[in-house]
Amino acid sequence: MKYGNWKLLGGIVDGAVHIRQEKPCQDALFLQNGIACVADGHGSASCPYSDEGAKAAVEIAAEILAEMASDIVAHKDIRLPKLIETKWKEAVQAIHAEKGRELEPDEPFPYILYGTTLIAAAAAESLVFVLQIGDGNILLADKENARPILAVSDSIGEDTESLCLDEAWTYIRTQIIPWNTQSPAMLLLSTDGYAKSFADAAGFVKAGTDIYEIWQNEGIAYVEENLHGWLRTTSDNGSGDDIAMGLMFFC
Amino acid sequence: MNERNLPGGEMSSRILDFIWLADCSGSMNGEKIQTLNYAIRQTIPDMRKEADANPNASIMVRAVKFSDGAAWHVPTATDIEDFNWVDLTAGGLTAMGMALELVAGELKQFPTDTKRLPPVLVLLTDGQPTDDFKSGLDALMATPWGKKAVRIAIAIGKDVDLDILEQFTANRELVLEAKNPQLLVKFIKWASTVVKNVSAPSMGDTAGGGTLDMASIPIASVDDDEIW
Numbered sequence: 001m002k003y004g005n006w007k008l009l010g011g012i013v014d015g016a017v018h019i020r021q022e023k024p025c026q027d028a029l030f031l032q033n034g035i036a037c038v039a040d041g042h043g044s045a046s047c048p049y050s051d052e053g054a055k056a057a058v059e060i061a062a063e064i065l066a067e068m069a070s071d072i073v074a075h076k077d078i079r080l081p082k083l084i085e086t087k088w089k090e091a092v093q094a095i096h097a098e099k100g101r102e103l104e105p106d107e108p109f110p111y112i113l114y115g116t117t118l119i120a121a122a123a124a125e126s127l128v129f130v131l132q133i134g135d136g137n138i139l140l141a142d143k144e145n146a147r148p149i150l151a152v153s154d155s156i157g158e159d160t161e162s163l164c165l166d167e168a169w170t171y172i173r174t175q176i177i178p179w180n181t182q183s184p185a186m187l188l189l190s191t192d193g194y195a196k197s198f199a200d201a202a203g204f205v206k207a208g209t210d211i212y213e214i215w216q217n218e219g220i221a222y223v224e225e226n227l228h229g230w231l232r233t234t235s236d237n238g239s240g241d242d243i244a245m246g247l248m249f250f251c
Numbered sequence: 252m253n254e255r256n257l258p259g260g261e262m263s264s265r266i267l268d269f270i271w272l273a274d275c276s277g278s279m280n281g282e283k284i285q286t287l288n289y290a291i292r293q294t295i296p297d298m299r300k301e302a303d304a305n306p307n308a309s310i311m312v313r314a315v316k317f318s319d320g321a322a323w324h325v326p327t328a329t330d331i332e333d334f335n336w337v338d339l340t341a342g343g344l345t346a347m348g349m350a351l352e353l354v355a356g357e358l359k360q361f362p363t364d365t366k367r368l369p370p371v372l373v374l375l376t377d378g379q380p381t382d383d384f385k386s387g388l389d390a391l392m393a394t395p396w397g398k399k400a401v402r403i404a405i406a407i408g409k410d411v412d413l414d415i416l417e418q419f420t421a422n423r424e425l426v427l428e429a430k431n432p433q434l435l436v437k438f439i440k441w442a443s444t445v446v447k448n449v450s451a452p453s454m455g456d457t458a459g460g461g462t463l464d465m466a467s468i469p470i471a472s473v474d475d476d477e478i479w
Binding site: 204 | 256260261262263264265304305306307308366
């Protein structure tokens with residue numbers, strides 16, 4: 001897939017633990033015209049439809065980012081996050097009704113049933129816009145190094161913010177990355193199962209520099225050919241969690 | 252796939268810390284402490300089986316004993332594969348607050364990264380704290396991992412202050428009342444099974460029992476008629 005000078009790749013694997021427990025993959029991936037989105041449904045007992053919530057999240061984020069393409073900078077802090085929350089909540093309500101699932105009378109809609117994180121990136125000529133709610137990781141890699149974007153340091157254990165929360169838009173973090181179009185760079189978006197597979201944070205950041213170097217040395221087709229296998233091996237030897245990864249290459 | 256080019260640094264499974272906190276006060280002497288020792292020993296094969304079934308999580312076990320004071324009974328986090336239970340003996344008071352402070356001191360050392368799974372703390376007692384329970388609980392809850400821990404309490408017999416235990420678990424459903432030896436064995440076994448839920452990747456609603464299978468908590472049967 002190519003958008004301007006951007007090429008997009010992605011991969012998604014079921015976690016080893018979910019395979020053993022015969023649970024569906026809770027992660028979702030969506031790539032479309034310069035937009036990459038990944039989401040991680042919470043997967044706990046209180047979130048039985050979170051795989052559907054994750055799928056809805058990536059589709060809605062991609063749709064909104066495409067629609068707002070030229071206005072993202074102006075609306076990144078309020079209108080866009082609010083729109084993502086509203087549209088996602090409408091979408092999961094529609095899924096709930098369509099599937100004939102029951103609701104408690106006089107109770108607010110239980111969005112937690114569909115709870116999910118979301119990471120999305122949209123590329124333009126001179127900037128990249130990224131947004132994130134909940135855990136997961138974004139790395140920006142170039143010839144200098146790889147560095148985390150929108151990272152938070154106070155999240156421990158399995159805690160995560162979620163689109164299912166009240167006023168979820170207030171938890172959506174956004175950033176505009178001005179773009180130096182003179183040199184190749186890569187943006188990596190991944191659900192938390194990837195970073196948690198490494199013994200430490202440095203091991204994850206190294207993955208960013210490694211993929212960047214592999215791309216530069218072996219070409220994008222090589223990355224595309226191997227990406228699924230890399231994710232499979234990483235989940236199996238690491239967290240055992242589902243992994244969704246989106247890669248955006250600027251060349 | 253070319254393994255030589257596998258991106259990233261060293262990989263590792265995730266760590267799940269499981270800590271028993273056992274009351275060894277004088278009132279535990281006799282059948283209660285014997286049953287506790289028996290039941291904890293019985294959990295080891297099942298926990299090993301769970302560890303084998305989930306190679307992506309390492310179950311590390313340790314234990315605290317408390318009576319006149321509190322001390323580590325198993326001080327080193329021990330892989331369940333290598334874990335053995337050495338019987339406890341009973342005598343003295345119920346320094347439950349000191350036990351919580353001891354665990355808090357350990358949890359404070361844990362790195363606050365997302366790699367670690369929420370620890371599981373199982374408190375077993377037949378009485379009421381004879382020391383400053385609140386200070387111990389405050390110390391535990393002041394640590395990021397203490398707050399996130401899955402906290403289960405097993406009340407042995409009828410003299411337990413259930414309100415105190417509810418303060419520890421923050422969830423009445425996770426205060427399990429073992430009114431006889433059979434139920435104590437069942438509850439200890441159930442508590443050991445939570446590693447299955449906690450070690451599976453999911454959202455962090457573990458504290459308070461969010462990811463636990465509450466429906467599987469054992470209930471008293473007609474055969475469980477013996478009372479301590």
